[in-house]
Amino acid sequence: MEHAQPKVNKKKQIFRIILFTSTFISLWFVPWILVKAWILPLPNTVQEQVDQTAGYGFDGVIVYVDQAGKPSALYGAGYHNTEKKIPVKPNALFKIASISKLYVAVAITRLANENRINLDEPLTDYFPELLGSIEHADKITLKMMVKHRSGIPNFTDNPDYWKNQPNTGIDVLTYATDLPAHFKPDEDYGYSNTNYLLLSRIIEQVTGGSRYDYFKKEILIPLGLNNTYGSIDDVNLDDVMSGYYVGIDKDFKNENNGMMLATAEDVGKFVRALNDGSLLSEEEMEIYTSLYDFNHGGLAAGYQCLAEYHKDIDAVVVQFMNTTDFEGYQWNLLQITHSRVVKILRKSE
Numbered sequence: 001m002e003h004a005q006p007k008v009n010k011k012k013q014i015f016r017i018i019l020f021t022s023t024f025i026s027l028w029f030v031p032w033i034l035v036k037a038w039i040l041p042l043p044n045t046v047q048e049q050v051d052q053t054a055g056y057g058f059d060g061v062i063v064y065v066d067q068a069g070k071p072s073a074l075y076g077a078g079y080h081n082t083e084k085k086i087p088v089k090p091n092a093l094f095k096i097a098s099i100s101k102l103y104v105a106v107a108i109t110r111l112a113n114e115n116r117i118n119l120d121e122p123l124t125d126y127f128p129e130l131l132g133s134i135e136h137a138d139k140i141t142l143k144m145m146v147k148h149r150s151g152i153p154n155f156t157d158n159p160d161y162w163k164n165q166p167n168t169g170i171d172v173l174t175y176a177t178d179l180p181a182h183f184k185p186d187e188d189y190g191y192s193n194t195n196y197l198l199l200s201r202i203i204e205q206v207t208g209g210s211r212y213d214y215f216k217k218e219i220l221i222p223l224g225l226n227n228t229y230g231s232i233d234d235v236n237l238d239d240v241m242s243g244y245y246v247g248i249d250k251d252f253k254n255e256n257n258g259m260m261l262a263t264a265e266d267v268g269k270f271v272r273a274l275n276d277g278s279l280l281s282e283e284e285m286e287i288y289t290s291l292y293d294f295n296h297g298g299l300a301a302g303y304q305c306l307a308e309y310h311k312d313i314d315a316v317v318v319q320f321m322n323t324t325d326f327e328g329y330q331w332n333l334l335q336i337t338h339s340r341v342v343k344i345l346r347k348s349e
Contacts, residue, residue, distance in 0.1 A: 031329050033057070037336045046341055047075050053337040054078040058323045058330070059244050060088045063341060064264035066272055068314035074265060078322075081242045083251070092241040093227065093261040094320045095253070097298030099307055100260040101196050102274065103215050105292040107203050108146055110218055113284045116206055119143040119291075123150075126202050135181040142202065144186050145195040146291045151181035154192040165301075166255045173197060212260075223273050228262040235261060243302020246325040252302030259300060264318045267307050271295065272316045275309040297334075299324065304331055306338050315345050 033056055043049045046065060054061045060078035074090035111117045123130060123140045130137045134152055144150045155161055158175035176194040183190065200211045207214045212230030220228050229235050233256065240261060243252035262270075273279035275294050295308040307318045319338045324330050 034329065034332050034336065037333055037340075042340060042343055042347070044344070046073070046344055047077075049337065049340050049344060050075045050077045053321075053333070056333050056337075057246075058321050058333075060241060060320075060322045061337075062088060062090050062092065062094070062241070062264050062320040064090075064268045064316075064318040065341070065345065066268050066316040067345060072265070072268070079242075081251070082244065083242075089241070091227070091263050091265065093229065093235055093239045093263060094241050094305065094322070095243065095259045095298075095300055095303040096262050096267060096305055097259060097300040097303055098193070098196075099267060099296045099298040099305060102270070102292070102294075102296050102307075103219060103260070104196050104199050104203070104211070105146055105288065106219060106274065106279065107211065107214055108142065108199055109280065109284050109288040109291065111203065111206055112142075112287055113281070117142060117202065119146070119287075123198065126205055127198070130177070133177040135179075136185050139185045141185070142199070143291065145199055148189055148191050148195055149186050150192065150195055151183040151185055151188070151190060152176060152192050152194045152198075153179045153182060154190075155194045155197065166257055219270065219279065223269055223279065225262075225266045225269060227266045228260065228270075230260060231258050232256050232261065241320065241322050243300075244323045245301050246323065246330070252300075255301070257300075264320050267305075268316045268318045271307045271309055271318070275311075275316075299331060304334050306334055308338070308342075310342055310345075313342075313345055313349060315342070317341055317345070 037056060040052070043052060046063060050061050050063050054077035058078060059082045060080060061076065063075040064072070066072040076088035076090040078088050080086040080089045080092055108117070112119050119142045121142055122138050123134065123145070124138045136151065140150045140152065153176045155172050155175035161167065161172060161175045164170060173194065203211045203214055210230065232240065237253065240253045245252060277285055280288055297306045298304065302324055303322060304324050305318070305320045309316050317338060319334060319341070321330070321334055
């Protein structure tokens with residue numbers, strides 16, 4: 001007597017074929033350097049990982065580690081300046097790009113706690129002239145801007161912003177005005193540098209000085225951060241790590257776009273203080289927690305960085321890499337290699 005053969009579910013077969021095919025195609029198009037960076041055996045030390053990272057096409061790499069119970073440490077590989085073959089300087093100044101949003105969020109939190117601003121006030125209370133040029137400006141609150149829930153277009157997404165680099169003498173806000181909102185206020189999330197451009201100007205309007213002056217008084221001096229600056233106007237350019245963009249023969253450190261600079265150690269100390277509660281009071285911490293992240297990355301032409309606190313090992317890891325590209329593979333490599341540094345620290349626990 002023949003045994004009955006189990007019925008084959010054709011739909012499941014087809015699904016498995018499609019899944020296998022799509023997975024194969026996806027892997028085919030993933031740059032193998034990303035796969036390699038992910039699957040290589042984990043080195044035993046952070047320095048070995050940093051050396052390995054520099055071999056993925058980065059001009060220079062800096063990593064700062066502050067782990068509780070251990071001395072803080074700086075690691076480096078590659079070049080501070082490739083053309084002059086100047087070796088990496090772990091204490092070099094670096095353009096920290098969007099990591100500066102953490103400082104802005106702290107400043108807004110403090111001003112709110114002191115009742116110098118109201119997070120529920122609309123944008124037009126500070127800039128009435130924006131009514132009509134930024135859609136829903138009278139309904140967008142400061143809180144929505146901090147949380148990236150304003151719907152205001154991101155000025156760096158405008159092609160004209162990149163065509164007119166370095167935008168000397170141009171108010172970059174114009175690249176976000178007279179455009180339709182991405183969504184109605186507080187109905188979605190949309191990361192926008194315009195939010196923090198406007199928040200920085202509100203800080204200046206309320207305090208009567210530059211945003212850096214306020215950062216210095218409220219954040220930098222109390223934390224003893226002597227190597228954080230408002231722009232390249234405030235520093236010796238020789239101290240700034242060069243920045244490179246794949247395919248472009250240019251050092252981007254000379255571009256003056258008002259970007260903050262800091263050493264990896266200064267950023268690490270700031271992130272530590274932000275996360276452990278030593279920077280903000282209990283009341284401020286409650287406000288900040290409702291508004292923004294405690295970790296951040298930064299990306300600009302020639303510069304990418306990531307600063308994170310990892311609670312499970314009570315460690316801050318800051319990574320600077322001075323090479324970027326159009327495709328974003330270098331950013332993927334930053335994330336992968338940063339995670340591997342954290343894995344090494346976890347193994348050493």
